Structure formats: C-alpha cells, structure tokens
Amino acid sequence: MSKQLRVTFEPHGRAVFVLEGTRLLEAAGCAGMTIETPCGGAGTCGKCRVRLTAGAGGPTGQDVEFFSAEELADGWRLACQTAICADTVVSIPASSRFADRHQILAEAQAQTADDVLPAIRKQYVQLTPASLEDDAPDLIRLQEAIGHVQADLETMQTLSRSLRECNWCGTAVLSDHRLMDFEPGDTTGQCYGAAFDIGTTTLVGSLLDLNTGDEIAIASAINPQTSFGDDVLSRILYSQSSPSSAAELRKTIIQAVDDLISQLCTQASIDRQQIYELALTGNTTMQHLLCGMDVKQLGEVPFTPTHGRGLIIPASDLGLSVHRQADAYVFPLIGGFVGGDTVSCIIAAKLSQASGPTLMVDIGTNGEIVLAHDGELWAASTAAGPAFEGARISCGMRATHGAIEKVVIGDDVEINVIGNAGASGLCGSGLIDLAAELLNAGIISPMGNLLTGDDLPADLPIALKKRIKIGADDQPEFLIARGSQGQRITLTQRDIRELQLGTGAIRAGVNILLKRAGLAASDLDAVLIAGGFGSFIRRSKAQRIGLLPEDIPHNRIKYIGNAALNGARWALLSTRIRAEAESAARQAKHIELSQDFEFQSEFAQAMIFPDGE
C-alpha cells in the first residue's frame, strides 16, 4: 500500500488521509467540504482559492496567474491545481465553498425580514410585573413584547408560575406564531434543530445551531429496515405481510432516528429538549413508513402517495423525543417513487434557478434523477439497488473508517482507505473506481465478465494476474487487498452484476429524461452528482463505467455531496427555502419510468459498459 498523507482543514480541524498526488479539491471533497469549481477543475476560473498553512508545495503556472506574489508567499493556491505531496494544513475561505449554509442564510437575510428567519426563534424579554394599575393577563403582557402568538395548553399551564418565578425575565421560544415554551433566564444562545436524510439503506442526521447555521454534529447509521428487504418494494410487501408488520417497520425506523438524535446530542453536549425543530427528508416510501401512513397503494399502479405538500407534524406524534413542542417538517413529495429526497436535492442544487439545461443525479438505493431546462423540471426515480452504498456487494461497506474509497491500477493495485486505517471493505466510490480501472486493464469485459486465464490481455502485469482466482462458488473474483485482519477483500462476478444493474438503471433514467426534454447529453450545461455513497466521485471513472454519458466535458460535472441532507438542513434554516421546496415539488413533472415503454430497452443497453479509450 502506497504512502497516505494527512490533510487537515481549518478551522474545523477535520482531517482525511489521501494518496500522494491527490488534488486538494478531491481531498476537500473527502472531508465533506465541496469547493466552488465553475471551470470543473481546469484551473481557469480561479474560484477554488484556498490557503495552505503547512505542507505547501510550490505554486503552479495557474496559481501565478491568479495570485499576487504576496498571496503566493502567504500560501494562497488554487485547490484544483494543488497536488498533495506532504502532510498538509489548509484553510478554505467561505467564498470558495460551494452552496455553503452560511451563504444561504446570508442570502436569505438580504431579503425582507419576514423571509430570513428559521421557523424557530428565541426572544429574551424583561417584562414589567403585573400590578393593579396594569393588570393585563400574563399572555397578553408577553404578547406585547413578542407579538401575537398562540400558546399550547402545556405552556399555558405553567406560564403564570414561570413568569413569577423568573421575576418576569425569560426567553420565549417561538415557532412561527406559536409560543412553544417560556424558559427562565436568557437561553437565546441555545437553539438547535436537526435534519435527517432517511435513505432506504443509510440514515444521516445533522445537528444545526439555528442561530448561526453551523453544523455542530453529524451521525449516520444503516437503516434497520434493511433487515426486512433491500429496496422500497420489498418493504412495501413486508408491510402488508401481517397486521403488525407496518407498525414494526415504523418502530424500527423511529428507534433508529431517535438513536441518531442521542448520538448527535452526545457529540454536541446538548440536551434533547434543546432541539426545537426537525426536518425529515426521504423517498416517498421511507417518509410514509416513518409517519405511519399506509404504503399499500405505493406498491400498486398508479403508485399514489397519501400527501403531496410538506407536512408539519408534532415530533411527539412521530414518537421522536426532542423538545415536547417541537414540530417535524416532512418534505413534500413529487410522486410515488419521487419523494422528499428529490425535492431536497432540487433546492440544495438550486435547480429551479438553473440558467442552462442541468441534470442532477442523486445516487442511492433509488437513483433520483432531475432535469431542469427552460424553467421546467422533470423528475424520475430508478431502482439502482444498494450497491453504491456498499450493500449487496460481497465486501461492500459504507463510506466510513476502513472503507477503500479510491483504487488506482497500474502494475499493481493502489488503494486509499478512509481514516488511514487497515482496509475493511469497499465503499461506493471505491467500487466505481475499481470497476473503471479493471475495465481499462482489460480484466472486466464490456459485457461485465470478470475474465480469467487466456481471456485476459496478454500483457497484463503478473501482479494483477495473480489477484484473479476462481472463488468458492465457481465464480471468478479479484483480490483488491488484504484486510487488517489478513482477510481477502475481493470483487466477485456477482458484485459486478450488481454494479451493472445500478449503473444501467440510472443511465437509462438519465437517457429517458433527456429524450423527454428533447436534449442530447452534450447539450447539458451542468451535471450535478449527489449522494452519500462515497466521499468524492471521480468523474472520469463514473463516465468510464457508463454511469454518466461520456460526451459531457469534465468541467460540467460537479459532485455536490449529500444534497438530500443539505436540502433538509436548509429547510430548517429558512422558511423561504421551505416555500421553494413546496413550489418545486408541485412544479416538477413526474416521469414514471416503470410505465415508460422505452425504459426496458434503454436499461438493457445501459447495462453494457462503454468500450473505453
């Protein structure tokens, strides 16, 4: 295994390990920070400015064009041009970060005052005590300070006592025009919300400081419903299998989200009661199961969801324990298979405001595909399977500590492992890399066969040849690495078939949406790749396996991270953006791929890997 280098990002101190020669742009992606690259990393736009504070290499020709001598001496570089050759410490200015939450909040604040605030706000008040001369009822006295609000019974039951015990000084917790609580003293500094992406396979939760928009904790977990079936259809079937099955599915997911809340609170050292709002996004079936709504009709033509617009539900009704008066915003839906996660991606990627034809692909167990063109939105969903999240792959795993996230094949195999640890398995981006490299090496055929013996290229390096074996069930397999425990980490023929199914499904969906809009792939101004499947997608590898059309220039392809989660975060931080989500969901045209007569042939075609260079 070649040398791995540590790259530390300030001010957070988040660190990742990468292979020598990796670009700083990619390293930032691995660390979960997406950098602005309008030129696609060609070094021509000068947007990806970062400052190296340790481990700086010399400036490149492009660096010299964009920075003054003082700046260069001060460590300023273009992230897309900087190859890492030593342990590095780097700081990324807010202006270089893509779609940063702070930017969004700042943008929103430039609008009218009504638009800027998150639904939740806190206001510290010091009231004049009631007297015979001024004997207004307590709530009216409070309303004179904070505006007209509605109070729930539980808050009313203790309001008079609270006001007197805290000597008429305290903090009103408001959700829109609802008084959620009255807390003694000044608690305006403690105001939190949590956003969740409820994936079919993976759950991710993010804890936000609602005052600053900062993320103060993040946690993820496997969706425990996977034990009842890998994909949404199998969950729908399971929910109908006995009278208690639907409740059982609901209970497991609620418990898992509640556990994530615990982890988030522990990480940030806050109390659950200080979380005043939740935002939940997921595909239609996941949201229905979470809310305990019927899913039977989601498994039958015409696959109609119960609701379309977003829901605001007391978190306690869902069974989630945060502040007793907290609401959960559940995302609006587009259709039976195009759910809140798609809407969430649309707002995160600002697709409604896209200037030219833009394609967004959210790679997960469902591949969500949205095409924006001429003020219209087309949205579809396709069953990609969980391969990109590491499931149903023999040595697959999530993109966490120990996962092989990058593979380079030359004379032999070089890998990068998340956390600079011994390898435990292969995550989605590692799988894409590996398949692309094996295709280039001629070890996998365009039909997806893992070749052996005489079928292999004559000039295949011996080290690679040695890695190919016939496995236990008479299927060929490729040895990627030895794990930390000495175990074999391999790619099997069956793994390649899973990848082909996923790739083919997404690519077929992309092709059909382009046809509907009367566009060719080369017409696209931008292709946005979203997903929590790996740390950083390498565009050429995604194109090499046919996941993305080859005739799109690299500089138009961008990885935008976990856009579904980002959209949920934004919905928590800005009611204006929430309104955008509602309008995008109603605006988008829902393309039902399963009912499209061209889909099967596109799918069969897309399963075949492209011929390569």
Add this chain to the structure above:
Amino acid sequence: MSKQLRVTFEPHGRAVFVLEGTRLLEAAGCAGMTIETPCGGAGTCGKCRVRLTAGAGGPTGQDVEFFSAEELADGWRLACQTAICADTVVSIPASSRFADRHQILAEAQAQTADDVLPAIRKQYVQLTPASLEDDAPDLIRLQEAIGHVQADLETMQTLSRSLRECNWCGTAVLSDHRLMDFEPGDTTGQCYGAAFDIGTTTLVGSLLDLNTGDEIAIASAINPQTSFGDDVLSRILYSQSSPSSAAELRKTIIQAVDDLISQLCTQASIDRQQIYELALTGNTTMQHLLCGMDVKQLGEVPFTPTHGRGLIIPASDLGLSVHRQADAYVFPLIGGFVGGDTVSCIIAAKLSQASGPTLMVDIGTNGEIVLAHDGELWAASTAAGPAFEGARISCGMRATHGAIEKVVIGDDVEINVIGNAGASGLCGSGLIDLAAELLNAGIISPMGNLLTGDDLPADLPIALKKRIKIGADDQPEFLIARGSQGQRITLTQRDIRELQLGTGAIRAGVNILLKRAGLAASDLDAVLIAGGFGSFIRRSKAQRIGLLPEDIPHNRIKYIGNAALNGARWALLSTRIRAEAESAARQAKHIELSQDFEFQSEFAQAMIFPDGE
C-alpha cells in the same frame, strides 16, 4: 297547596306546572323559553304573540287591539296578558322568541358567506379515482374538492386506505382549514357540538346540531369541586394546599364534564365521536382549573389571569373524550374575577350593540355585572355566594324537579313546585319570592331579622304565625311547607343572612358601576337578568329585596335566561360571534370591586332590605 295547571309548549312538547292565574309569559320562562317583551309585559308593544291550541281563555282588551277577529278565533293572544286558568297547550312562533339561536344563525347567514358557518363543517365528496394519467397525491386530490386544508398525522395515516375502501366517496370533516377526519359515505347529517357553562356551583351542558342550530339535549349537575369549597377563593386556597390538590380539582371537574357529555349523548342517541367541537365558558378560576392552569396568582393582588384571549385546545389535551380531533373553544377573559361567563353573557345579550344605557346582572355564586353605555363596557364581579343556586341555604336546592320556585303569601302560604311534584326544597327564585313576601307580611324586618312573638305584626293571620318557631340552635325559622316525605321545609335566620350577603354584594356592585359611568339607576334603558338560578325571576320580588334598584320601571327589566350558556352555544354556531366575544373581552373595562374603596360601605348599605310599599 293550591291547584297547579299544566302548560305544554309546542312543537317541543315541553311542559311545566304553574299556579292558577300565572301569566303565560312567566310560564314560558319556566319552560326555558324567553319571549320578546320590549314593553316589559304591559301589553302595549304586541311582540309577545302566541297561539293557544287548547285551554284558551277569552281575549283581553289588549288582545283585541292587536289581533283580528280571525286571529282571535284561531287562538292568538298576547303572552303577557294571558292568565292561565286551565291546562293549556300553546305554540310560540319564532318571531316572538327572544334571542333565539335560529334567529342568530339566520342573522349571521345574511352576512357574507365567510361569516356564516360554524367552525365545523362537513362536506360529502365523490372523487375521481387516481390513475396513471391523473396520479395526484391523495390529499391533493381531496383538496381539489374541498379547498386547501391541513391534515393531522392520524388522519393522514389512514387517508389512503379510507379513500380506496369507500370507493373515493366520503365525508370530509373540517374545522376551519383543518381536515379533522374523512368518514366513509355521506355523514353530513351527523354533526354535533356541545356548549358548557362551568359555574362555581352548577354545570350545564347543551348538545347542538351544528347543521340546524337546534339544541338536541341539555343536562346539568352540581360542580363536584363544591366539596372543596363553596366559592372561587376557597378553591384557589385548596389548590395550593398540597402538590396534588390542583390536579385533583382539575380531575373532578373534567370527570363531571365528561359525565355530562355521556348524558347528552344518551339523551340524543348519538355517539361521543360525533361531537366535533366544544365551547366552554366559566369564570376565570373555573376556566383555569378546568384547563389545569396555575390559579395561585388569581388569589393574590393584582389577580392576573394567565390568558386574556380565547383558547383553542384539543379536547383530548383537556381529557375530554369526544371526536379525537375535536377542539375546545375556551372563552376569553376580562380579568381575574371577570371571566368567560361574563363575556359569554355580553355576546348573548348583545351588550356591545346596546342602544341605550343597559345593565346586565348574571346571578350565580359570582354575580357578574356589566354596564354598557355610550359604546363602552364596564364589567365587575362580586362574590354573591351560592344562595341563589340553593346552596348554603338549609333547605336549598337547584331549580329542578321538586324545588319550590314560587311562593305567594296571603292568609297563608301558596307554593309552586317544579314538575308538579311534592316539595323537596327551595330554589333561588323561590327564595327571592319568599323573602319578598315575608318582608311584605312584616315577618322579616328591614335589617333581615326573622321576627317572633310580640315583634310580629298584630294582624298577622294565625296560619302564618303558626309557621314561626324557634329551631334547634335557638334560631327562629319559618315553615314553608311539608315535604313529600312529611319533612319540614323551612327558612332559617341563617338563610336570610346568606340571602342578604348575596343581595348586598350584587347591589353594591351595580351601584358602583353606575357611579363609574356617571348614571343613576333611573337612567337605565334596560336591565337584563341572567342566571340559571331559578326558572323565572319576578321583577317586583327582586326589587322588593333590594337586589335591583326600585326606581327602574318594570318594563325595562328582562330575564334573559342562562345567558352564559347561550353565549357558549352561539360561539359554537358562529365564528363571527366568536370574534365578537374576543373583541368584547378586550374592550370591556375591568372594575376590581375588592380594591374599590367605596365597595365596603355600599355593601353594608345594600345588606339592609328596602322599606317596601
């Protein structure tokens, strides 16, 4: 006991028994029907038109003036002029009824369509089933038929299944813009609400058909909190006596209201789940205890209530079991001792629209007094004690079956008993009658002493003299009647003191409000007496004991029934009237009598009975 005659009112068939010679106007009041009498029963306005269908006596001179020969032959008479001399059947046209709910509803319907509806409405819909061509989400499909509504989680959880099971035809239950339920088939005919007057001593509940405004059941009970104290102050003290006392008080009242709901449903043969809304009115302390809000501060200067505006609370949060999504409207408050029942009376008596100076007195354990003059409202409350509701009176009882409700003293005592039954006790109106008659007979002195022996008038009929005895505790008592079990029903010296306290408190309050407004009693255009304390107040008797100023002509005094309950009914039937209640509550000036330096002297003065004729 003299002869009692049955008077039956059509179309309800409600019947009462009255003494021979009683006016029909009074009999109607006893039956809970208030008749329009702008002239105060002088026979000069012609508004109290009724039609006798059995038991008609001949027409009076006034009848001849107001009716044609055909009408007279058809049984038409003025209710104020008709003395009952036989069992009678009478029908009262809607136009003759005072403040009838139907009238109110009809009035409201004359306004814009937005104003007319109760908060609750049902709409039957037949939807086009979802198809691939028309795959809108279920709630959006429903919203296309019923307009934009918010749905709660529980309704959403079963909506998709319900829609399909009922073949897309069913009834949406709406509260404002909230979808409360979706019921299979057409249930628009079954839509009910219940209004409650939560008195310190007495609870009354009324079940209304929200489609027609008809009352379909009525029930009353003693407030079980009386076992913790007679008046609001003793309840407030009790609630502070141990950590669980407040919860205990709340539990008893909630249980009692829930029992009344059972009785109402049984009477009307409907299910609790068909009650979609509640309206609750009571004095400030009763409302606070019912809602579980702190009452400690209501017992301390400056007696500030928790809320001022009306509350809308899920009935389930209150612990009342009706439709699972039903809300309870809890009345707005004016001040610590001037509560929702006063507001309720204001809207029932339309005091905000009063053209001339108008006084309203609601006689209960608290006497609520409101003065309307020149577009202003002054409101006060005074602790009258429970004597008018039959409590703390040795033989006192509520105005139900077996209660002596009328007393006439000539050579001996004549009584009328509710339900034509044997006497069991004395209700509020009977107590007022009895005291007035005993004053006239010289048996009670202006100071309120029950005279004995030589202090009695020399010419007192022997039958009356025989009724006066010295009771067990050396106190004089007057024998009113022998009960059905042969028991002695008496008025004691202590009973007279209780009556004096109640009368004095109310009269002192009235005097202070008049002073505040710069008015004399004779300036008043109207005096409206409200209360559930008895069936029908006899004006001259109320003036005889000093409860009302003597210098008000009879025709300006009207009994308007249980106005607190009526106001609650109206709030259930019309959101426009609910808005009136909110605005009246905020408009009214709260006069804190306990802090008025003149109150004590007025009170002492008013305890003395007037001199009489």
